[in-house]
Amino acid sequence: MTMKPHNQVNIINFIRGVEPRDPIDLIEPVREQLALVQKHGLPATWLLQYDALINPDFTSLLLQSADESQEIGVWLEVVQPLAEKAGIPWRGRFPWDWHAHIAFTVGYTPNERERIADVLMEDFKSVFGYYPKSVGSWFLDAHVLGYLSDKYGIQASCNCKDQWGTDGYTLWGGYYNQAYYPSRLNGFMPAQTKELQIPVPVFRMLGSDPIYQYDARLGGNGQSVITLEPVYSGAEGGGGIPNWVRWFLDVNFREEQVAFGYTQVGQENSFGWDLMKDGLVDQVEQLAKRQAAGELQVETLADSARWFKEQYPLTPASSIAALTDWREEGRQSVWFYNRFYRFNLLNNDGELWIRDIHLFDERYKERYLTETCPNKFSHYDTLPVVDSARWSEGDKPAGLRPVFYDQEGRVHPVTVQSVETDESVEGELAILISADGGETIRIRCSEQNICFTASSSAWGLELLWSDSSELPKMLLRNDEIQFAFHDHDYRVQVIGAESPVFLPDAGISCRAMGRDIILQF
Structure with missing residues (x-):
């Protein structure tokens, strides 16, 4: 008898305290997201950016309304009050500036990163009475990941999907989905040995389309986005399209899995409730139905990480097999990845290509291990053997x-x-x-x-x-x-x-x- 795979979904909503580009109500999305998951009796993970952590409007809502199944953690982007409390002059254009060398830890020296982490963790504890178990970000460098693990014992982290240049951020050649233990020398690189791995599983966010995201078109803002995020509904797919969502969940949570199925649902509050509402309500309803049918399990990020660590002392092999095409254009895509390499095969309506092979080597140092990112363009990668999208x-x-x-x-x-x-x-x-x-x-x-x-x-x-x-x-x-x-x-x-x-x-x-x-x- 074949055992059903362990299919995990994390609902992760991260919370910013300011949106300088288009001021909107940032409380409403959090309030509505919380009511939505509680209506269906589902757990979720809420990651607070520092400017939200020090704002009682956000923390009071979570302290008063979140039940015990809800996890509260931190979203580590650097904002003006966090930098200044850590004794670092603010260089941003706004109190939150999304450019990589301002918002992310890679823009700061290793000593500054530790001071930023200390302020964030201690101020979180002063509000909630404990250190957070989960720390997420679009990307975290190996130095700060190791520091948070060694000093504060964090259990879980999450980072952005693979993308080329979107918003100035490039993460390319990594674990396509699921989770990995990062190298102490490279926060994006799966480690091969216990000796060099940080014992914190990093889960890939956003639910990346296994057929179309890899070679998504490039524009002025980098690759277009084809993910489970409910605000996206382009011609190639996205979380705002009900048919695509159902296809995506079917593909990710098949009866056969090399290890386990995984995806992340949720949306940052800075998009506003109106943009995310229809797609997110539909997705959460789908999760509730599929969980009731035994097809998947909705968990907090920390719970998924705890299970992962109990099952896997080293990064396990994982896969995605998209053998149907929601657009009915005859494309099929198969992903396989383990701690040594990743592989992707594409059937392009009868034309066969191995699109991608990247090797993983824990000794390949990230650019920002000791150096700072000099500008808004950050770059994480692994070692290419085949790279159709770039070549x-x-x-x-x-x-x-x-x-x-x-x-x-x-x-x-x-x-x-x-x-x-x-x-x-x-x-x-x-x-x-x-x-x-x-x-x-x-x-x-x-x-x-x-x-x-x-x-x-x-x-x-x-x-x-x-x-x-x-x-x-x-x-x-x-x-x-x-x-x-x-x-x-x-x-x-x-x-x-x-x-x-x-x-x-x-x-x-x-x-x-x-x-x-x-x-x-």
């Missing part, structure tokens, strides 16, 4: 594609008929691809390798790219590809193929003759 240009797609060879040695891309997944082996994911002509390709993702098996006796893999500033340096050896990215060296062994060769049109070809090809990390 493509125009109508020339980048990525890793399986190919077949005819008797004359000509290349024929795979045309997909169907994609199936098997997640029955703990910690692994198998993908079976049926192609034209009765050919099949099987891909097995395990702890430190990806194995490709084809029914054809003449097949191979081609890695293609266009010119990009995000390309790592690559050097071919007989059985491996050596990479260097931001002064960090790494390699991928290519086992079972003929020696890899550079292609004339920017790429690498690895040919197999009746054998498996294994990418060993």
Whole structure:
């Protein structure tokens, strides 16, 4: 008998005390959000920014109206009263300035980060009588995460989804969903060992679309947003579209899971109640129905982290398999990630691509471990091996594609008929691809390798790219590809193929003759 997966949902509403761009009622959303979850008997997590923490209008509401199932924690963005109480001159344009080098801990020295954390934690305790268990932010550096864990014993954290340049913030190549233990050297990087991991699971926020978010269009404000946030309802999807929401929940909470299913529901109060109301009410009603049916469990962030730590001493493998397309355009996307790498396969209406492989190395130091972010553009990343979103240009797609060879040695891309997944082996994911002509390709993702098996006796893999500033340096050896990215060296062994060769049109070809090809990390 197959055990049902542990499917978790965190309702996380974070609370700002000021919105300088468009002054609105910031109390109303909190009051309505609280009434909504309590109407359905659901727990939620409320994360207070410092300017809300020192405002009795917010704290009194939570102290008087929140029942015991509600968790109260902190949202760590730096605001003027927090900086000044920590003895740091304020450099922002407004009392809350969203630019990365002002609002986030990366804009401050390690000593300043500790002073900011101390003020925040002590003032929270003075109001609520205890230190918070959960500390969230769009992103937190490894120094402050480790400090909050070591000194204050926080149990949980959360950060933004993967995105390129949205609001000036880039987080790219990390755990696509679920949770990971970060490295002591890099708050975005999953650690491989207990010795170098911070023992605080970091959950990825916002509910990122597994098909369309990865290569969402770039504009003046970075990538567009295709997430579960109820204020978004674009052509490609979003949390304000009921059909998309139901599809998204079905995809994330399948009967089979490599480890567990997860998503985060909620909205920051600075959007205002009118914008979020319809979408959030619909989503919470869906959660209540699905929880009653035994499909998922709504928990606080701290409770999810406690369960995670009891189950997993190291970051577990996780997956998402979107084998249906809510837009009915024939796209399928399969994500797998563990503490060593992440992998994404896309079936683009019959066209097969491995869109993404990023390696994880706990020794790869983040840019802001000891240095400060100099401007509004912050950047967190991992180590690229395949990066279709960053390496493509125009109508020339980048990525890793399986190919077949005819008797004359000509290349024929795979045309997909169907994609199936098997997640029955703990910690692994198998993908079976049926192609034209009765050919099949099987891909097995395990702890430190990806194995490709084809029914054809003449097949191979081609890695293609266009010119990009995000390309790592690559050097071919007989059985491996050596990479260097931001002064960090790494390699991928290519086992079972003929020696890899550079292609004339920017790429690498690895040919197999009746054998498996294994990418060993």
